[in-house]
Amino acid sequence: MNRRIGRLAAALLAALALASCATVPDSSPVKVLGRTGEAEQAPAAGPVDGSNPLDLVRDFVLASGSSSDRHGSARRFLADEAAGWDDGTGLTVLDGQFDTVPTPGAPxxxxxxxxxxxxxxxxxxxxxxxxxxxQASFQQDVTVVRRDGQWRIAGLPDGVVVPLTIFRDNYRSVRTWFVDPVRRLVVSDLRYVPSVPARAQAARVADLLLRGPSTALLGAAVSMLPPEAELRSNVAVSPDGALVVDLTGVGELDPSGRRLLAAQVVLSLAEVNVARVRLLVDGEPLIAERPDLTRTDVADLIAEAQPAQDVQGLVVSGGRLRQLTGPEPSAPLPGPSGDGSQDVESAALSLDSQRLALVARQGSRRALLIGGVADPSLIPTSLDAATMTRPTWAPSGTEVWTVLDGRLVTRVLTDTTTPPRTDRVDAAELVNLGPINDLRLSRDGMRVAAVVGTGLYTAAVTRSVDGGVALRNVHRLRPLDLGEVITADWGSADSVVSVSRGPDLLVAQTTMDGLGLQQVVGNNLTPPLSAVAANANRPLLVTDQNGVWSFAFGDQTAWRQVLGSAPDAVPLYPG
Structure with a gap:
């Protein structure tokens, strides 16, 4: 990794010293996109003359949002002895208000x-x-000195500190794409790049692809770009408007591998508004028959399953599985899931809406049953426990997960030709944190969202060549804001909707990495809430003390009840 980054840095330095890229003829009208260190505009003005130390440090933090010219705006606040400040060691994001106060006890x-x-x-x-x-309390001390009648910062720790609002003004999120090695599909990996200079964003994205998957997907995703891969030249726009990406060191790839690599590059660059990519390897088209590629050419390789636009919600209520948002609200489904022959506690529908998994109460125990939606019977599995979390389907529709007694994460492998088989998931990193009260697979199958104790966590789903599955890279999301979390569901591959106890933040939508947090209005809801169901482009569903309510965002200002007198209801969408 260090060797590759060093090569990239050397290439960028060399490029800055030349009028054009060495591999592009001088007469070519190709426009070389901005290098990742190139400034698009002059940094903002520096400190205000006469600023007191408190205001000076505050303005320095606000100026640190701009990364242009190695945080040139922020460096104007520094005295000569702080010139060695290293702004590249990471960026701490502060949430909400921050203060600058005299350090207690300091001379x-x-x-x-x-x-x-x-x-x-x-x-x-x-x-x-x-x-x-x-998320945690933060404090950092900065030494300020007066020079020539003006206060300047003389000593500070390495790294940048920025409030969230300023960070959002200066950075944009992009999804870089890597490969699920089992299903041979591409999955997204959320990153953040500076908004300015805009013309450097394609180069930044290419750099992120060469660095490989993030730590959040370590062990879960791979790259078709080997460690020795690099750019032959800076990414550039051709005279006919295609973005030229010329790679070397890619190695031998079969046709499937070439398409996966194309998907990684094209989908990632589409995030920064690149419509057409001319993808080359050592100067030759990666895919000979299609030298220029668009997002449409590789969209079929995206792992995130897209439920049908007309998908309807279901609900478990009174021990039966019922329609919720279809033509006959609250009508039981035909067969054992809805006719009362099973005392249904929770259920899950596969993403294609063809397969069903039920947790059924059998006295003081719980059992998991699986079958087709149209089948007249359900097949019992070997699972038996005092408690089971509501089931959740993998995108393939042949694998369903649940948690037994809060500690044993289990998947059931099933298809239409063989009896269900159970397999334990290595979830020690989660279990060690407390009882698992809810667990949901993301719609690309690469992550889980879990409620452990009263915290909301995410983890990567890693799969080994011998078929073993484990949960790794566990992160807790927004503990100080979300409070005691009861349940959660994936709104998309990049966001989680959670329900918390208490009146302050009943329902919230959080980005999968915890950076973004959006409170959903609580109008009409009567806490405590007990269940939530989410699906891309569909209304949120929650259960309160009076029944099931829906919220569709947009111009809607309050929740609307869709099922009354059902405080035990558990709504669900496919997944």
Whole structure:
């Protein structure tokens, strides 16, 4: 990794010294996109003359949002002795208000003082654009001195500190794409890149692809770009408008591998508004018959399953599985799931809406049953426990997960030709944190969202060549904001909807990495809430003390009841 980054840095430095890329003829009208260190506009003005130490440090933090010219705006606040400040060691994001106050007990004089930056950190953005959540109280001390009548910062720790609002103004999220090695499909990996200069964003995305998957997907996703791969030249726009990406060191790839690599590059660059990519390897088209590629050419390789636009919600209520948002609300489904022959506690529908998994109460025990939606019978599995979390389907529709007695994460492998087989998932990293009260597979199958104790966590689903499955890279999302979480569901591959106890934040939508948090209005809801169901492009569904309610965002200002007098209801969408 270090060797590759070093090669990239050397290439960028060489490019800055040349009028054009060495591999592009001088007469070519190809426009070379901005290098990742190139400034598009002059940095904002520096410190205000006459600023007191508290205001100076505050303005420095606000100026740190702009990364242009190695945080040139922020560096204007520094005294000469702070010139070695390393802005590349990571970026701490603060949530909400932050304060600058005199550091208690620190020595002060007429020309030197120490100021404390105080707030709440929600996590750090690494040098590879990955947000790593870690919400906690934050404080950092900065030494300020007076020089020529003006206060300047003389000492501060390495790294950048930025409030979330300023970070959002200066950075944009992009999904880089890597490969699920089992299903041979591409999966998204959320990153953050500076918004300015805009013309450098394609180069930044190419750099992120060469660095490989983030730590959040370590062991779960791979790249078709080997460690020795690099760009032969800077990404550039051709005279006919295609973005030229010329790679070397890619190695031998079969046709399937070439398509996966194309999907990685094209989908990632589409995130920064690149419509057409001319993807080359050592100067030759990666896919000979299609030298130029668009998102449409590789969209079939995206792992995230897209439920039908007209997908209807279901609900478990009164021990039966019922329609919820279809033509006959609250009508029981035909067969054992709805006719009362099974005392249904929770259920899951596969993403194609063809397969059903039920948790049924059998006295003081729970059993998992599986079958087709149209089948007249359900097949029992060997699972038996005092408690089972509501089941959740993998995108393939041949694998369903549940948690037994809060500690044993189990998957059931099933198809239409063989009896169900059970397999334990290595979930020690989650189990060690407490009882697992809810667990949901993402719609690309690469992550889980889990409620452990009262916290909301995410983890990567890693699969070994021998068929073993484990949950790794566990992160807790927004513990100080979400409070006691009851249940959660995936709104998309990139966001989780959670329900919490208490009146302050009943329903919230959080990005899968914990950076973004959106409160959903609580109008009309009567806490405590007990269940939630989410699906891309469909209304949220929650259960409160009076029944099931829906919220469709947009112009809607309050929740609407869709099923009354059902405080035990568990709504569900496919997944």
């Amino acid at each position: 002060n004089s007429a020309d030197a003082t120490t100021i404390r930056i105080r707030g709440t950190a929600i996590g750090r953005v690494s040098g590879s654009g990955v947000f790593e959540p870690n």
